Amino acid sequence: MAVVEVKDNVYWVGAVDWQSRYFHGVIYTTHRGTTYNAYLVIGEKYKALIDTVYTPFSEVLVSHLKELVDPTEIDYVVVNHVEIDHLGALPRVMELCPQAKIFCSQRATWPIKKHFGERGWDMTVVGTGDVLDLGGKTIQFIEAPMLHWPDSMFSYIPEDRLLLPNDAFGQHLASSGRFDDEVDNAILMDEAAKYYANILLPFSSLVDRKLKEIAKLGIEIDTIAPSHGVIWRKDPNQIITAYQSWANGLETPGRVFPEVVVVFDTMWGSTEKMAEAISDELSRQGLRVSLYNIGKSDDSDIIREVLEAKAVIVGSSTINNAMLPSLSPFLYGLVGLKPKGKMGAAFGSHGWRGGAVPQIAAMLADAGMELVGDGLAIQWVPDAADLEASRDLARQVASILASQG
């Protein structure tokens, strides 16, 4: 992949990882790969590299830098975030330009040393309001703690109205094009939603606050260059508007999403029958529904749908007085992500003794969801009355959603 000019004398010099299929261990599937974006800014006097790449791609970054400059002449390296997918190539870069000054947030200094040891690098702490003058181009820094780590920082080049927000506004999407107008927009927004749901969702109130702060700072943005995926140049407002919706639990303009997500696992098919009755009734009530058997599904894809859904209904058989363990990653994920403004409901069938339904209900409540009823637990194989009770749960959810408009 060649270097790409983003703005006059601002270049993408990162790496495309076509083969990535998991992120953050195995909890986030990256079906479409990812990119690690780094940017070289060439001023009249000085050159600055903004972020690096994941360690295995260090030489890709170096070869990209060499296409443009002599890397020994890089004057500054901006570390917007200390997660290894952006920090990993820092030692290789600093090997080439040991005299370069590193600019980072206060909270980034300690993790940089913990990652790489005491290297004697010249580190300058910057915060909101600080400016690095490259000659004809300036880099302004904006602290962005918890978007998504305490050390996170945005960089902004006012001369180009270019925001470099590191992980924010990213997507795990490998592509030959580097810009939003070079990929399918539906795929792009789906990956952006999955990224927000799985990474930024717990920090939604801070996302909302940061968007307002940026508006207050009067920062004009015509391009957003994140650290993963494509660069928003055609319509940066599309992703800003989506973030405003996702951060506030509102409908995202232009997107059609399931309103209710039903997730289940089943031992011998009884809970499955209930799940099918519930989802069938929800759709008869005019709602858009997704139905997932957790054992055949991808948790992080379901989480993406939860982001834009209004209700989540989860069912399980009971084993050893508890829910089936297959549901644990999904439910613990929800507890950590705490999606805003969702309704939750639990259901399931058990044999001699139950336990799954109250356990699921408790976890949905822990995730911040407003519960519909105490949960629907039935015994053995659902008969006509049990299936009607399942449909009734669906009707209750539909009725509450209708009353909310």
Ligand code: FEO
């Ligand atoms: Fe893309 Fe938080 O690293």
